[in-house]
């Protein structure tokens with residue numbers, strides 16, 4: 001436990017808002033008594049206080065007193081609910097500094113809670129995810145993890161690894177060379193089961209990461225097909241410049257959307273064509289790179305040119321793409337149901353016809369590909385890396401003939417899993433995990 005006391009403005013201030021200052025550390029209670037001019041209020045109960053410093057009233061607000069260890073950080077914690085004006089928050093921050101408290105660094109409260117054993121790393125990460133959650137599905141995923149679903153999954157795996165390790169260690173006492181029958185088989189069976197479960201979790205985890213980070217959709221097509229018009233129509237604002245001049249869009253322009261709970265990053269790109277200047281050529285290179293790395297490619301075709309279709313767009317659409325025929329307000333030919341192996345949706349970015357259908361089709365595609373199974377999910381690249389290195393150790397375990405080396409692989413596998421919850425190798429991990437936090441959490 002640290003001996004300095006920290007504070008942070010833990011909630012949004014501003015006109016008509018409430019500002020919450022959170023204090024944590026051995027001197028939190030003393031700071032409250034000094035500011036309120038009276039004894040500590042009853043624990044965990046909102047109490048009205050007039051806060052003063054050097055006979056000057058700072059604000060009239062509410063105080064909450066959470067004596068450690070039954071607090072979020074495990075330390076003494078005070079929360080001050082004040083009026084959110086800038087002058088109030090500035091004066092309060094100055095008063096707390098004057099009392100010798102230190103402003104908290106990003107994630108420092110959660111870090112202290114972790115150090116006090118109040119939460120494991122997955123729950124701490126979930127708090128950051130919940131604060132950042134922009135869609136309902138993201139919120140649900142964060143809450144599930146905050147409830148300990150991932151911690152329980154990983155700790156369950158680790159417990160079974162320990163059992164397997166114990167079996168192998170026992171075998172060392174019996175034999176100098178090969179695993180005795182029976183014991184080796186039981187350990188192998190445990191490892192096989194774990195390998196299967198972890199492999200499945202990696203697949204589901206890729207989806208969990210998507211839900212956390214967003215699904216990337218790239219909009220590509222020939223110049224003037226109406227890509228920017230479509231992106232603007234979906235976004236409901238003029239995010240990208242639209243003009244009748246071919247080659248208007250040069251950079252990749254990103255628009256963030258909530259598609260039925262899925263966070264989506266829709267990228268407008270430069271029109272694909274051969275003859276182009278240096279800047280446009282770079283834009284086209286970026287467009288193709290986007291199409292390549294996107295989860296879904298939306299290929300836009302100019303409906304007035306059908307049945308002719310831009311070859312570069314067909315090539316970049318790929319098998320997982322969705323074809324959109326635009327400008328149906330002006331196209332008279334019937335639009336085919338499928339084109340070049342892709343489903344077709346007919347729209348007019350100009351009038352808005354077909355846009356609702358396009359969104360429904362997109363949402364179904366996203367849900368089909370990325371829906372996360374029930375239960376715990378790996379939500380970060382950090383989790384994935386740890387499970388992958390655990391699996392690698394388990395694969396080596398299976399091929400080792402010498403018992404001692406096999407036992408060592410199981411230890412390595414267990415350590416890899418421990419990195420997810422923070423049960424070991426902790427120090428080096430802390431900075432990575434907590435630096436994404438906002439101040440006051």
Ligand SMILES: Nc1nc2c(ncn2[C@@H]2O[C@H](COP(=O)(O)OP(=O)(O)OP(=O)(O)O)[C@@H](O)[C@H]2O)c(=O)[nH]1
Nearest residue numbers: 223224225226227228229243247248249271349350
């Ligand atoms: N009639 C009609 N015109 C459209 C439609 N969508 C776009 N346009 C027009 O087509 C022209 C090109 O539109 P943009 O959205 O700039 O096309 P783009 O694909 O982004 O073009 P680049 O950025 O140059 O690659 C503009 O004049 C738009 O008004 C549509 O649905 N119907």
Ligand SMILES: [Mg+2]
Nearest residue numbers: 227228248249
């Ligand atoms: Mg454009």
